[in-house]
Amino acid sequence: MQRIQIKACAKINLSLDVLRRLENRYHEVEMVMQQILLHDDVAVRWFAGEHGQNAQKEKVEIELSTNRPYLPRDERNLAYKAAMVMTDRYGGGRSGKIRIDIKKRIPVAAGLAGGSSNGAAVIHALNYLWQLGLGVKELCEVGSELGSDVPFSIMGQAKENTELGLAGDPLATHCAVARGTGTDLEPVIGLKSHLVLTKPPMGVSTAEVYQGLEIGKIERHPNTRELVTALAKKNYKIIQKNMINVLENFTLTRYPNVMYTKNKVERLFDEEAVLMSGSGPTIFALCRNRSEAQRACEELKTYNKETFWTRTTY
Incomplete structure (x- = not known):
């Protein structure tokens, strides 16, 4: 069994502008996103199964628990969905179980990217546990499949969780300008407050x-x-x-x-x-x-x- 615990920080918007409504019903935005210290703890464990031919007959199982009993524990939860996406992309030839334990502090449905930060943490954790060697840009591409706030959460966690070994990545940052639909991100100097x-x-x-x-x-x-x-x-x-x-x-x-x-x-x-x-x-x-x-x-x-x-x- 391998394990890592990640500090999944919330975010605030120092500004948020909506420029226009797009034909696909999304909106073009321009905003400054700032990471804050309020965080959930996301622990991810990987229990490796058999390898080789037997592994092809098996699959990667996902289990999720949280201290908030009203939260979903299946693919409706972004952390669970993040594990599914990572398994689809990088789980080939693996068998075993991903165990996700989330200690929530960030309020739910609050405009603070709590769910997005949990999804980002699982992406980081599996990159680390599976030794994929992906950089922040590649991780953000995975995160963009889950939601517009996930890539920024990935960038912030890379900076805050130094044990991931990504704090020196050019895209690791505590603050960024988000453009487009919110996933075109530019690191900037953040606010101390x-x-x-x-x-x-x-x-x-x-x-x-x-x-x-x-x-x-x-x-x-x-x-x-x-x-x-x-x-x-x-x-x-x-x-x-x-x-x-x-x-x-x-x-x-x-x-x-x-x-x-x-x-x-x-x-x-x-x-x-x-x-x-x-x-x-x-x-x-x-x-x-x-x-x-x-x-x-x-x-x-x-x-x-x-x-x-x-x-x-x-």
Whole structure:
């Protein structure tokens, strides 16, 4: 039996812009994605079976467990699906069992890429355990089959989990600009900040938000180039100016609980940026220091149970 445990970090969007609706019903986006320290632990074990001719008669079995009993444990779970995709691509001639154990901390259906990070972790784990020698670019190509947030999760995990041996890869990064449908990724210098994030007790459908967004009525768009330059120069005034998520135009109107939560967070902070991550419903705020994040976390927990203080990874 071989085993590896991977820190599967969440992400926030420092900006999210939707440029146009494509003919295939997807959308062209431009956004800055930042990895944060809040993470799930994904342990993957490989129990090798027989080799040679006998292996052809066998197959690779997949088992998944999690500390959240309401989560699916079959191909509806991105971690399980990631194991299926890796087996289809690289499992030829192998027999045995993949055992995946996920300790969840990242809220589910929250706009934080929790499921995507779990899928990315399984891709990394099997690359490591099967000694495939794939680089981050190749792993991202596999991840793009699972979802638009998976490639960025792969890049972030490569940087954060140094035991994988990929931290020096040119695409390993804590922060990136995502273009196209979200899988065209460019590593950039990230943000160093403590933060608090809080999720209302509800889920939001990403598909519903994108389909319901009226792009022509969006009044404010982030300037991505200006934001990337400000991140490199640590110019927090310009960073905050461009921390805009255009999906708020739909989510805050459609879901009053998200609007209520954002207003609650904004009342706690004067100058710090407050933004929705992804399609929601999680709201986060940048904090001046750890103490401020902890204090805000304690207060916001009285409204939303799933509230955390953390920081960006760097």
